[in-house]
Amino acid sequence: MEENKTFTISVYSENNVGLLNRISGIFLKRHINIESLNVSKSEIDNVSKFTIVVHTTEEWTRKIVGQIEKQIEVIKAYYHTDDETIFLENALFKIASNLLFDERQIQNIIKENHSDIVTVSPQFFVISKSGRREEIENMYEQLKPYGIMQFVRSGRISVSKSEMQISNLLKEFQL
Incomplete structure (x- = not known):
């Protein structure tokens, strides 16, 4: 059986009303507690970054990220372990x-x-x-x-140790 670990989920999205409610509903449906939540401006103009900390299995985290990415306003979501973030x-x-x-x-x-x-x-x-x-x-x-x-x-704020490909992804959208 897979062990529970702490994961930081980064969600890049347009800043739309109701998105936080829908994202929290994804966790609620799966009975997964959000340990910490922070929403702020990101490095990209007009794009918000949600930083969500959960303690669960990687399999559940992967499923949750997939569900979050299905939300219309979400551009991209990532997850990292504590070792992969600052x-x-x-x-x-x-x-x-x-x-x-x-x-x-x-x-x-x-x-x-x-x-x-x-x-x-x-x-x-x-x-x-x-x-x-x-x-x-x-x-x-x-x-x-x-x-x-x-x-x-406050909730956790974090940056990944590896390069986030979100900026390149957005440039592709704009072309």
């Missing part, structure tokens, strides 16, 4: 301001985790951390005993 997530931690000065350990946590303070107010300060999910989780656990007022983490 990826990270971003997180923001909101902490009470008095802790920044009263708890010396907080400054050490910020420094040791290669994170940045992005704003300071009389009531709170905000720390920004970029990295792998495990690094963000580790920092969360270190800050938790001091009290986290708010926490948010």
Whole structure:
């Protein structure tokens, strides 16, 4: 039996209303949880890139990518393993301001985790951390005993180590 692995699915598409709903429906039908989702502008004008992280078998991932590519607005979809991509997530931690000065350990946590303070107010300060999910989780656990007022983490963003053929594909469409 094939083992479950983490896959990053990259979907290049026109930016149309309702596509996200249809894509999420493909996962829902197969009872596959989306671990992370990010939608952004891509390297190509007027083309959006969905970055979807799933934990399943390669066979299921291949089937899902095939279903996604059947959507009219989808130009091309790819999937990669973690070894084939460079990826990270971003997180923001909101902490009470008095802790920044009263708890010396907080400054050490910020420094040791290669994170940045992005704003300071009389009531709170905000720390920004970029990295792998495990690094963000580790920092969360270190800050938790001091009290986290708010926490948010982005979905994965990634680029493939190999060249993506999407630009060449689009040039062919335009000819």
